[in-house]
Amino acid sequence: MHNTRNHVLSIDQGTTSSRAIVFDDQAAEKAVFRKEFHQYYPTPGWVEHDVEEIWRDVVSVCKETIYKAGGVDRIASIGITNQRETIVVWDRITHTTVYNAIVWQDRRTAERCEAMKKEGLEPIVQQKTGLLLDPYFSASKLAWILDNVPNVRERAEKGELAAGTIDCFLLWKLTNGQVHATDITNASRTLLFNIHEEEWDDDLLRLFNIPRAILPKVHPNSHIYGETHPTLFGRSIPIAGMAGDQQSAMIGQTCFKPGMVKSTYGTGCFMLLNTGDEAVNSENRLLTTIAYQINGVRHYALEGSIFVAGAGIKWLRDGLGLITYAAQTHDMATRIPNNGGVYMVPAFVGMGAPYWMPDAKGMICGLTLDSTAAHVARAALESIAYQTYDLENQFKKEAGGNTETVRVDGGAAANEWFCQFLADILDIKVERPVQLETTALGAAFLAGLATEVWPDLAALEKTWKIGSVFEPKMKQPERNQLLAGWKDAVARTLLPHQAS
Ligand SMILES: Nc1ncnc2c1ncn2[C@@H]1O[C@H](COP(=O)(O)OP(=O)(O)O)[C@@H](O)[C@H]1O
Numbered sequence: 251m252h253n254t255r256n257h258v259l260s261i262d263q264g265t266t267s268s269r270a271i272v273f274d275d276q277a278a279e280k281a282v283f284r285k286e287f288h289q290y291y292p293t294p295g296w297v298e299h300d301v302e303e304i305w306r307d308v309v310s311v312c313k314e315t316i317y318k319a320g321g322v323d324r325i326a327s328i329g330i331t332n333q334r335e336t337i338v339v340w341d342r343i344t345h346t347t348v349y350n351a352i353v354w355q356d357r358r359t360a361e362r363c364e365a366m367k368k369e370g371l372e373p374i375v376q377q378k379t380g381l382l383l384d385p386y387f388s389a390s391k392l393a394w395i396l397d398n399v400p401n402v403r404e405r406a407e408k409g410e411l412a413a414g415t416i417d418c419f420l421l422w423k424l425t426n427g428q429v430h431a432t433d434i435t436n437a438s439r440t441l442l443f444n445i446h447e448e449e450w451d452d453d454l455l456r457l458f459n460i461p462r463a464i465l466p467k468v469h470p471n472s473h474i475y476g477e478t479h480p481t482l483f484g485r486s487i488p489i490a491g492m493a494g495d496q497q498s499a500m501i502g503q504t505c506f507k508p509g510m511v512k513s514t515y516g517t518g519c520f521m522l523l524n525t526g527d528e529a530v531n532s533e534n535r536l537l538t539t540i541a542y543q544i545n546g547v548r549h550y551a552l553e554g555s556i557f558v559a560g561a562g563i564k565w566l567r568d569g570l571g572l573i574t575y576a577a578q579t580h581d582m583a584t585r586i587p588n589n590g591g592v593y594m595v596p597a598f599v600g601m602g603a604p605y606w607m608p609d610a611k612g613m614i615c616g617l618t619l620d621s622t623a624a625h626v627a628r629a630a631l632e633s634i635a636y637q638t639y640d641l642e643n644q645f646k647k648e649a650g651g652n653t654e655t656v657r658v659d660g661g662a663a664a665n666e667w668f669c670q671f672l673a674d675i676l677d678i679k680v681e682r683p684v685q686l687e688t689t690a691l692g693a694a695f696l697a698g699l700a701t702e703v704w705p706d707l708a709a710l711e712k713t714w715k716i717g718s719v720f721e722p723k724m725k726q727p728e729r730n731q732l733l734a735g736w737k738d739a740v741a742r743t744l745l746p747h748q749a750s
């Protein structure tokens with residue numbers, strides 16, 4: 251029996267797609283299924299998801315993956331990883347949601363956050379949570395649901411409703427309402443959790459007017475959270491690992507030593523530096539966040555969050571109709587000798603680190619009659635590297651943040667042209683592992699550690715395999731010229747906001 255249960259099922263619920271991957275005990279991928287789901291933009295700046303659709307997709311990709319990988323009897327445990335900050339409220343009896351999930355990209359609470367900043371509340375919030383007062387995080391979105399959806403506040407206070415991030419909602423559904431819990435990394439992104447004391451913080455709950463009764467229990471990342479209801483997959487399977495997707499990617503990249511950095515290019519881009527057991531307070535508009543808690547050991551990370559990376563490429567496809575699939579951008583960028591002076595600042599949902607401008611709007615500039623679709627596609631790819639450069643610049647100012655290598659992953663890291671350009675702009679070595687699905691792998695590792703598929707972190711480290719290395723080749727004058735163009739484009743984007 252011990253040998254036959256050597257598979258782990260990972261559920262990776264991202265911003266644009268839900269996927270399930272089965273890994274074996276060598277961390278090799280045995281099967282994968284994925285489904286893109288609908289994005290709802292009810293009004294400019296608002297972004298919502300239908301979590302019933304997400305739930306249906308998750309069940310279907312899990313079933314397909316389990317079957318293709320050899321059946322449920324081989325599955326030792328399940329790990330869950332998810333888009334972070336996105337918040338859901340549901341009825342504890344009927345399991346139905348009271349409102350769509352409000353997605354991390356949603357800016358509807360920008361005014362409320364700004365007002366709180368003006369009251370001078372940011373330093374205390376930052377000290378307790380490591381985060382900033384920005385609509386990106388869950389607290390103001392949860393408060394919006396409580397304040398704007400009829401009867402929700404009264405029902406929440408009576409204990410009839412539950413709230414949580416997507417990991418928490420999936421756990422609830424998988425266990426058929428038996429477990430209302432989240433993990434410490436997802437909790438650390440809500441703006442309600444004290445990352446030093448490891449608990450929901452009464453002052454913060456008061457500040458955002460959130461009833462404690464609505465919040466889940468918080469557990470370490472590698473932990474038996476509960477078991478799936480037997481009718482779902484044919485037998486009960488322990489859910490033994492959960493983590494926010496960016497922390498999960500850090501685990502999947504086995505960045506366990508202080509000083510190691512990973513950068514994930516999915517919808518957004520999130521660069522995390524492991525700072526060990528020290529919660530480093532950033533003075534450079536980076537976030538301090540919990541990286542993971544495994545077997546009693548807690549590590550922190552410094553994080554730079556960019557809201558639009560692959561999402562800019564998706565917009566070329568879905569918004570402009572300029573491409574039919576994302577990988578086309580590789581050939582388009584290669585086809586032209588340079589960017590022709592065209593820059594895109596993809597502030598579609600405001601700008602994250604280090605600018606934190608929730609109201610900024612996107613811009614393409616430098617267009618001439620020579621400009622082609624290839625220039626726009628290249629500008630979108632280039633913008634991801636420039637934004638990473640802006641983060642890297644902030645990291646350099648932090649103690650221990652002077653990195654020589656960055657490990658990349660996520661959908662857009664499949665693009666060779668982009669990876670080379672990133673190495674050129676950062677002027678550091680970019681390493682890409684064979685396994686690009688590190689987010690899913692991280693959650694599998696967490697579950698596998700709790701269910702004896704892997705003994706310890708050292709065993710996980712041995713599974714990491716380098717795929718490609720991108721060495722910087724660009725000469726400094728060219729780099730300087732490109733960065734000056736980017737700086738100018740950002741200044742134009744931010745100008746209206748600085749003036750007001
Ligand atoms: N070859 C590619 N070049 C550039 N961008 C890509 C490429 N392949 C995928 N992407 C982008 O990566 C994103 C998907 O990556 P993924 O890691 O699945 O994201 P998420 O988990 O946020 O849904 C999409 O936004 C897509 O536009």
Ligand SMILES: O=P(O)(O)OC[C@H](O)CO
Nearest residue numbers: 264265333334516517518
């Ligand atoms: O969907 P991703 O992979 O870009 O990740 C979203 C982040 O978790 C948001 O904080």
